[in-house]
Amino acid sequence: MKRLTIPQPGHWESGLDSQRGQSDRLPHALLNRVQMTEVDRLTIAYGINAITLMENAGRPVADAIMNRWSLRPVLVLCGPGNNGGDGFVAARHLAEANWPVRVALLGTRDQLRGSAAHHASLWNGPVETLTPDALNGAELIVDAIFGAGLTRPLEGAVAETLAVAAANKLTIIAVDVPSGLVGDTGENMGAVPCALTLTCFRKKPGHLLQPGKSLCGELVVADIGTPASVFVSIPPDTFENHPALWADDLPLLNQHSNKYSRGHALVWGGWPTTGAARMAALSAARVGAGLTTVAVDMSQSYLALSVYAATLTSIMVKPIHRHQDLAILLEDKRITGLLIGPGAGIGPDTQARVLTMLKSGQTTVLDADALTSFQHKPSDLFDAITGPCVLTPHEGEFTRLFKDVVDSSGHDKLSRARAAAKASGAIVILKGNDTVIAAPDGRAIINTNAPSTLATAGSGDLLAGIVLGLLTQGMEPFHAAAAAVWLHGAAANNFGPGLIAEDLPYRLPAVFKQLALLMKQTERHFSEMEMTIEFSASH
């Protein structure tokens, strides 16, 4: 396990550059507003003053503009807080490089405080009033109105000015977040789409959660000199999904591996919808389950076995005539992972099967109909989850199962997934373009590699199968869930346009090759969350 070197406070006096190497640690951590306030406080305590921090935050905005666009008129919209202060810094650097730049301020200069007042005093040009008229003649707009300090929806001159800028398709560069976007949640309180967003130190959840994700445009994280040692006091609990979080835990093959040592996955095969379970089984096998069996529901039709058997080759089939047959089958301890839901049907039979599976103590994945079957009494399900379990709802299934949980927690996706994981005692994968993976202990991961081509029938069944395949091989459930979501996205990206669900399992081998290369390049020495845990344990 890697240890981070934690610089002592006195070291900061030796200057920024020697410390900057630290800031590449825990690069996938996401920080909320409370954590960022603490980050600022600690950074200042380490000896980097607030004026320098603001200088370091504003300068990359000017640099990013000059690197991406040719010389053209810029208008910097400044707000009354530190976000506005960053704007004054950006304006000064653009002007020093002889760019035509104007500043428009919400409020008056004498209302500015602290570092923002300091940097405003270094701005030699005129300061106009922030109104839609100020946009005249500008081609690039820097939005430095509100960042982390947003307290209420945009209105008045700010809302009007941004609306006119958006309607006129002016290019907007946001400082920290597009003003109106809530950094902790991705909720939109009046922001308009930006071409580029520059944020400090680490991304914020709102940059990755919809609708925020779509408003940010290109997202750049600026190193403003904050030492990664701040993570000693602020162990992050939210991350952007990346192999660095779980690659060390992926099941590995060695000379002693055999099909039994790779685990035996069992998928419930419903009737008359059979494709969903078949595709899930195929994905479980593709990610390395040594054996995969579909337990075929024979209670409705004898045809079921023939359909499954005729369409599966490496996947085995096992007819289940009576409910007791399932319980007997689950006594086989060589079976190491279970999945029910895809094509299972909604109702008491599925409920009973789910409860039997959970009672077996085996690691279980519950998807689709297995979740909806408990919509009228979710507590029956939550009470039965006593072992390792992963739930994979889409928004509809989530709302049906977790209605009470959602009513009593925040309404943003991150809070909802966390609350659901806590209430159910399971890992929850709340799917979508911005899938959130949450654990009952509060850890959460936001996925960012899912292309829109995954919006196709059967895509969720495949994800459930990938989770099952990894769990079957003994991977830790939170890591398995995050890895599965990433592999699912990577496989779809690898295929490209025209994807239908059947294509996806066949792309997994190529993704594993990419992953192996990545792990080789990085000498397989990453496990960010373990580092975090060790951090908190040792301090």
Ligand SMILES: NC(=O)C1=CN([C@@H]2O[C@H](COP(=O)(O)OP(=O)(O)OC[C@H]3O[C@@H](n4cnc5c(N)ncnc54)[C@H](O)[C@@H]3O)[C@@H](O)[C@H]2O)[C@H](O)CC1
């Ligand atoms: N380490 C860092 O991340 C650094 C971040 N910097 C920048 O500082 C801002 C956060 O600054 P803060 O002063 O806390 O908040 P804001 O500038 O976003 O705004 C506060 C200001 O705005 C008023 N307000 C809030 N919402 C509204 C509204 N809807 N309508 C009207 N007025 C509103 C509020 O009352 C306050 O007066 C961060 O985002 C970074 O850009 C530092 O510069 C460097 C370190």
Ligand SMILES: [K+]
């Ligand atoms: K902003």
